[in-house]
Amino acid sequence: MSEDTLLDTAEGFEPKIVGFLCNWCSYAGADKAGGSQKSYPPNVSVIRVMCSGRVDPQFVLKAYSAGADGVLILACHPGDCHYKEGNYMAMQRHRILLRMLSEHGIDSARCRFDYVSAAEGDRFIEILTEMVDTIRALGPMVSDNTVGNKIMVKRS
Amino acid sequence: MLYNNKLNKLQERGYRMSTKPKLSMYWASSCGGCEVSLVNINEKILDLAANFDFYFCPCLLDTKKKDIEALEDGEIAITFFNGAIRTSENEEMAHLMREKSKILIAFGSCSYEGCIPALSNLHTKAAHFKSIYLDNPTVDNPHGIVPKTETEVPEGTLAIPAFYESVRTLSQVTDVDYSIPGCPPEPKQVWGVIEAVIQGKALPPKGSSLGAGNSTVCRECERKKEDKKITRFYRTWEIIPDTQACLLDQGLICMGIATADGCGALCPKVNMPCTGCYGPPVGTLDQGAKMVAALGAIIDIGEKKGLSEDELVRCVDHIIDSIPDYSGTFYKYSLAGSILGGKRG
Numbered sequence: 001m002s003e004d005t006l007l008d009t010a011e012g013f014e015p016k017i018v019g020f021l022c023n024w025c026s027y028a029g030a031d032k033a034g035g036s037q038k039s040y041p042p043n044v045s046v047i048r049v050m051c052s053g054r055v056d057p058q059f060v061l062k063a064y065s066a067g068a069d070g071v072l073i074l075a076c077h078p079g080d081c082h083y084k085e086g087n088y089m090a091m092q093r094h095r096i097l098l099r100m101l102s103e104h105g106i107d108s109a110r111c112r113f114d115y116v117s118a119a120e121g122d123r124f125i126e127i128l129t130e131m132v133d134t135i136r137a138l139g140p141m142v143s144d145n146t147v148g149n150k151i152m153v154k155r156s
Numbered sequence: 157m158l159y160n161n162k163l164n165k166l167q168e169r170g171y172r173m174s175t176k177p178k179l180s181m182y183w184a185s186s187c188g189g190c191e192v193s194l195v196n197i198n199e200k201i202l203d204l205a206a207n208f209d210f211y212f213c214p215c216l217l218d219t220k221k222k223d224i225e226a227l228e229d230g231e232i233a234i235t236f237f238n239g240a241i242r243t244s245e246n247e248e249m250a251h252l253m254r255e256k257s258k259i260l261i262a263f264g265s266c267s268y269e270g271c272i273p274a275l276s277n278l279h280t281k282a283a284h285f286k287s288i289y290l291d292n293p294t295v296d297n298p299h300g301i302v303p304k305t306e307t308e309v310p311e312g313t314l315a316i317p318a319f320y321e322s323v324r325t326l327s328q329v330t331d332v333d334y335s336i337p338g339c340p341p342e343p344k345q346v347w348g349v350i351e352a353v354i355q356g357k358a359l360p361p362k363g364s365s366l367g368a369g370n371s372t373v374c375r376e377c378e379r380k381k382e383d384k385k386i387t388r389f390y391r392t393w394e395i396i397p398d399t400q401a402c403l404l405d406q407g408l409i410c411m412g413i414a415t416a417d418g419c420g421a422l423c424p425k426v427n428m429p430c431t432g433c434y435g436p437p438v439g440t441l442d443q444g445a446k447m448v449a450a451l452g453a454i455i456d457i458g459e460k461k462g463l464s465e466d467e468l469v470r471c472v473d474h475i476i477d478s479i480p481d482y483s484g485t486f487y488k489y490s491l492a493g494s495i496l497g498g499k500r501g
Contacts, residue, residue: 057445057452061495078460078468088460088468093452095472100448100482103278105499115465 015135017044018063019072019128022052024082025117026074032121040125041132044072052076053086057097060111070110070135072128077115087115109134110141177233179204180212180224181263182253184246185273185323186239190264191215193340194236197347207354208233221249227256234353236263236336240273240492241324244305245317254330259359261349261366265339267326268365269435270492272339274323277491277498278483281321325493335365339433339489342367342419365416365435372437373412373430377421381405385456389478392429403429404454409485414446433489442495444486451476 021027027048033040049055052075060071073094075087094113101111112131116124181194191213195201204210211232212219224232235257241247254260265271276284289295289302307314326332336349345367352359360366374381381402390407397403403410403424411432412424423430436443457471479485483498491498 053453057448058440058442058495061442061445065495078463078465089453091468092455092457092472093448095469096448096452096476096479096482097445099476099479100444100486103483103499104496106496 015043015069017070018068019044019046020049020055021074023050025076028118029116029120029124033124043132051083051086052090069141073113074116174209176209178211179208179234180232181236184239185242186266189340190238196343200347230258232257234259236261237267238264240266241329243317250329259333262326262332262335265489268335268337269490271489274492277322323492336367337435368416368418370438371417373415373417373421376417377424384454386454413450431488443490447486
């Protein structure tokens with residue numbers, strides 16, 4: 001448990017969220033929210049990926065073990081994927097991953113998958129705000145799974 | 157003392173301690189299959205004995221812990237350490253063997269990544285004790301006695317090793333030079349490693365895994381692979397699989413796609429899906445997550461056009477409902493070494 005996690009538990013917990021946003025829709029959507037000078041919770045660290053289908057479940061677990069309290073995967077709406085079906089793969093992986101995470105004691109709210117198009121700046125803000133509120137209520141990740149292995153313990 | 161006396165007598169009679177490099181094998185929380193695997197190198201065991209002084213192996217030899225303690229640090233050339241770290245005794249021996257060995261090798265899946273003992277990391281120690289000693293239909297324990305590290309008896313205090321909260325791999329406890337994966341490691345791979353040492357070949361960089369390939373089990377599997385589209389999963393008893401087609405194509409969860417090669421695809425050869433005992437392939441951190449990635453990409457829910465977001469989710473859930481045990485299937489051998497390491501607390 002890192003020092004800042006200890007502090008978080010003590011008072012004023014601020015959730016840390018890693019967001020994987022697809023280049024063609026969701027990242028543009030988040031950019032639109034920023035471009036329109038709308039404010040949204042600063043809790044998310046955005047990682048732009050070419051497609052939500054690129055998000056390997058390993059990325060999600062690595063985010064947790066590096067201290068994330070939640071992971072957000074945002075994709076193009078069904079039928080809108082730049083690569084035809086990357087978003088379906090992301091959704092299918094997410095459904096399996098959720099079940100596996102629950103066996104590890106990790107609440108499904110900590111791994112959210114949703115669709116945001118390039119035009120939906122407001123929807124991005126709405127989803128993010130909702131997620132931050134949910135995770136603030138849940139508390140830090142350590143309350144679900146106390147000991148994640150430090151990443152890179154094995155051949156990297 | 158008795159042992160030393162015997163030794164002195166032997167030396168007086170002209171017997172000399174071996175000058176060959178010492179080889180040892182220790183078992184921690186394991187089943188003994190790794191020792192069987194070593195013995196399964198068959199007649200090569202004679203070559204091993206010709207080149208090494210096989211010094212310590214509680215499963216096969218009578219050398220004791222005190223004999224190891226009496227050695228100089230680093231006096232053992234190679235130690236094959238099999239078994240996971242479940243108890244304080246396992247950990248103590250891990251540190252002792254590390255101290256006395258030049259090369260410490262995590263031998264087999266248990267010491268490499270946790271294996272079957274590490275599946276217990278999905279539950280707490282308290283839950284284990286409850287289901288093993290208290291809440292078990294075949295156990296009669298009216299006084300609710302559970303093992304304690306120290307017990308007072310009229311003759312004094314009895315001590316047993318402490319049972320840890322979770323299972324760890326050898327490398328999570330001490331410094332490990334190499335790993336040999338497998339449950340158990342294939343004898344030909346074990347011999348390959350021993351032979352390389354005997355021939356004085358340069359060893360790979362510290363931390364490498366020995367006796368495994370650089371690809372996945374699929375590379376060694378001769379079944380015919382096609383574009384994968386899975387509409388439902390089957391358990392092994394539900395269907396009799398075709399002997400030529402890829403098992404995963406047929407809906408059996410074959411872990412070969414997320415498992416290092418090196419075994420020769422033994423299980424798929426006899427119509428059984430791979431369960432993943434060689435651990436994650438090179439470049440993969442987490443075997444279970446990789447399997448989720450693979451399965452997520454090959455599930456086929458059919459025509460998606462016109463389906464709402466909720467309907468899509470329902471279709472996927474319907475297919476994955478046929479997977480009975482997610483962590484137990486995807487992390488059967490790798491839970492302790494995985495990124496999350498199990499559920500604790």
